[in-house]
Amino acid sequence: HLEETVFDQQYGKLIASSVLVTTIAEAQQRVKKGNTRLEYTTMQEFQGYAGLLDIMDDEKASIFRTAYKGVVEVRPYREYILF
Numbered sequence: 092h093l094e095e096t097v098f099d100q101q102y103g104k105l106i107a108s109s110v111l112v113t114t115i116a117e118a119q120q121r122v123k124k125g126n127t128r129l130e131y132t133t134m135q136e137f138q139g140y141a142g143l144l145d146i147m148d149d150e151k152a153s154i155f156r157t158a159y160k161g162v163v164e165v166r167p168y169r170e171y172i173l174f
Contacts, residue, residue: 093118099160106162106174115143122173137163144173 109126112118126131131137134169137155141148144165147157166172 102159102162104173109172109174115140119143119167119174122171123168124171126172127174 105126106128109128110121111128111150112121112131113129115129121127129140131140134150134153138148141157141163142153144167146163146165147155149156154161155163157165162174167173
């Protein structure tokens, strides 16, 4: 049984330890080597990234349906995570 607070702490550490990149092209290359983080600031920016990553880009009440507490996670090459 996993408690939400424990999960959130571990997940936060995983995100914080990932490599921050600034472009989708850089993210798509870097995630082949390890966990990677690409931050967005607007809905339009996220929707552009989502289209390129072939993930859902819709939202409800300003929360993306693919997000957990504002974090969207994909595994484009199965092994590593792109946040």
